[in-house]
Amino acid sequence: MASVPCVICYLALLIACLGICWQVHGGGITHQHVTIRSLLPSDACSSYKDGDGVNHNETSLTVLDRHGPCSPFDLHHQLSHKQILDHDQSRVDSLHGRVSTAPKQDQQLDALAASSIPAHSGISLGTGNYVVIVGFGTPKRDQTVIFDTGSDVTWIQCQPCVVTCYQQQDPIFDPSHSSTYLNISCSSAYCTDLGASGCSSSTCVYGVQYGDNSYTVGFYAEDTLWLTPYDVIPNFRFGCGERNDGLFGKAAGLIGLGRDKPSFVSQTYQRYGGVFTYCLPPTSSSTGYLRFGGGYPSSDLRFTPMLSGASSPTFYYLTLTAISVGGQQLLVPPTVFSVAGTIIDSGTVITRLPPTAYSALRSAFRQEMTTYKSAPALSILDTCYDLSGLDKVTVPEVALHLGGGATIHLDITRILYIASLSQACLAFAANRADTDLGIIGNVQQRGLDVVYDVSKHVIGFGPGGC
Ligand SMILES: *[C@@H]1O[C@H](CO)[C@@H](O)[C@H](O)[C@H]1NC(C)=O
Numbered sequence: 001m002a003s004v005p006c007v008i009c010y011l012a013l014l015i016a017c018l019g020i021c022w023q024v025h026g027g028g029i030t031h032q033h034v035t036i037r038s039l040l041p042s043d044a045c046s047s048y049k050d051g052d053g054v055n056h057n058e059t060s061l062t063v064l065d066r067h068g069p070c071s072p073f074d075l076h077h078q079l080s081h082k083q084i085l086d087h088d089q090s091r092v093d094s095l096h097g098r099v100s101t102a103p104k105q106d107q108q109l110d111a112l113a114a115s116s117i118p119a120h121s122g123i124s125l126g127t128g129n130y131v132v133i134v135g136f137g138t139p140k141r142d143q144t145v146i147f148d149t150g151s152d153v154t155w156i157q158c159q160p161c162v163v164t165c166y167q168q169q170d171p172i173f174d175p176s177h178s179s180t181y182l183n184i185s186c187s188s189a190y191c192t193d194l195g196a197s198g199c200s201s202s203t204c205v206y207g208v209q210y211g212d213n214s215y216t217v218g219f220y221a222e223d224t225l226w227l228t229p230y231d232v233i234p235n236f237r238f239g240c241g242e243r244n245d246g247l248f249g250k251a252a253g254l255i256g257l258g259r260d261k262p263s264f265v266s267q268t269y270q271r272y273g274g275v276f277t278y279c280l281p282p283t284s285s286s287t288g289y290l291r292f293g294g295g296y297p298s299s300d301l302r303f304t305p306m307l308s309g310a311s312s313p314t315f316y317y318l319t320l321t322a323i324s325v326g327g328q329q330l331l332v333p334p335t336v337f338s339v340a341g342t343i344i345d346s347g348t349v350i351t352r353l354p355p356t357a358y359s360a361l362r363s364a365f366r367q368e369m370t371t372y373k374s375a376p377a378l379s380i381l382d383t384c385y386d387l388s389g390l391d392k393v394t395v396p397e398v399a400l401h402l403g404g405g406a407t408i409h410l411d412i413t414r415i416l417y418i419a420s421l422s423q424a425c426l427a428f429a430a431n432r433a434d435t436d437l438g439i440i441g442n443v444q445q446r447g448l449d450v451v452y453d454v455s456k457h458v459i460g461f462g463p464g465g466c
């Protein structure tokens with residue numbers, strides 16, 4: 001009985017995957033055989049087409065990779081893989097710093113009001129973030145913004161750029177040309193919710209300094225936010241940044257999808273019920289989606305409890321309980337994972353594990369890969385292979401086992417970071433100590449439907465999202 005759907009599913013997989021097939025053992029997938037050709041991203045962007053499951057309670061935006069052929073930005077200053085991974089480590093360092101020292105009460109409010117840079121303990125943005133296009137103001141002005149589950153305050157660069165604005169692709173938003181723009185007053189509770197705020201002629205001033213010394217400072221404001229021409233949020237609160245500098249690429253700003261009060265998710269809770277889903281592009285030459293509200297995607301979802309971390313109200317915590325390689329569960333005591341806990345993050349590229357778990361993963365993976373020529377390490381990635389000249393590669397499946405019985409099965413595109421065919425690296429890295437926060441990064445999430453449901457306190461994972 002059970003084997004019939006399994007055979008059908010196996011055939012469907014074979015047909016669907018074009019060049020990718022799986023080795024099935026004892027009911028589970030243990031290894032994946034892939035043609036090398038299928039691993040290479042194309043030079044052209046092929047965009048994801050949303051299915052016809054139109055649900056009027058939900059809104060879908062196209063997710064674009066800042067680095068590939070689908071990037072909305074002109075790519076004169078394309079970062080190298082090493083630079084991307086080095087920046088990823090500064091994001092992780094700042095995430096760790098944020099958790100170990102609770103955000104300080106801002107001591108520089110006076111300095112802020114006096115228009116110098118505030119010191120709000122923000123995180124480093126890194127370079128692994130994805131962008132979406134939304135509209136601000138009346139009439140609507142399109143702005144390409146990073147979306148980030150690791151921060152709360154939404155902001156865009158605004159005219160007049162008093163001291164400095166960095167270069168962005170879209171024209172910089174001018175609030176004086178928007179009939180719906182309003183400043184938020186210092187006495188508003190929304191101003192207090194910011195954590196770091198100041199006051200300038202009774203107008204609320206916000207400031208976020210990210211861990212890599214990127215910063216944005218300006219007026220805290222509200223205006224109409226257009227997700228689509230039909231889905232419009234009046235009086236959305238965001239920072240109108242008149243002094244901004246840092247590693248934002250050419251993006252106009254950021255949309256904060258964290259859990260704390262100022263975030264998009266909290267502000268639109270009535271409207272979308274605290275539910276959003278994304279599918280990050282499976283390759284740099286494809287696109288994904290970011291959806292708010294609505295039903296869950298139709299794919300086969302596995303749910304794990306969404307937990308809260310006392311030290312950071314922004315982050316989405318979950319429980320990682322074990323890891324399997326090639327169908328074999330690694331012998332890592334579950335307490336190794338529970339010491340510091342684990343978050344899921346849209347903006348961290350590479351999954352970070354406790355060193356004890358990472359070394360077990362690495363040795364199991366290396367044992368399965370002994371037939372391949374090794375290649376030099378790449379930044380934080382220490383297990384790399386030279387696949388050039390080969391037609392096919394076989395990798396063991398890696399699975400992440402989560403609390404509540406959910407498992408994320410990773411295929412080769414979520415196991416290897418392929419800088420080039422001569423340098424394909426295991427896309428996991430160790431934290432400095434088992435006491436550092438674990439992070440599920442975005443390489444491991446690509447192509448999956450990832451559902452965040454703040455009202456039901458669950459995070460769901462489904463295959464085949466985009
Ligand atoms: C939209 O949401 C409402 C209430 O949450 C529900 O009753 C309705 O069926 C939903 N509509 C669609 C098209 O899903």
Ligand SMILES: *[C@@H]1O[C@H](CO)[C@@H](O)[C@H](O)[C@H]1NC(C)=O
Pocket residue numbers: 181182183200201203219
């Ligand atoms: C917002 O406040 C700033 C500073 O007080 C002021 O220059 C600007 O004109 C205000 N904008 C509106 C629409 O009130």
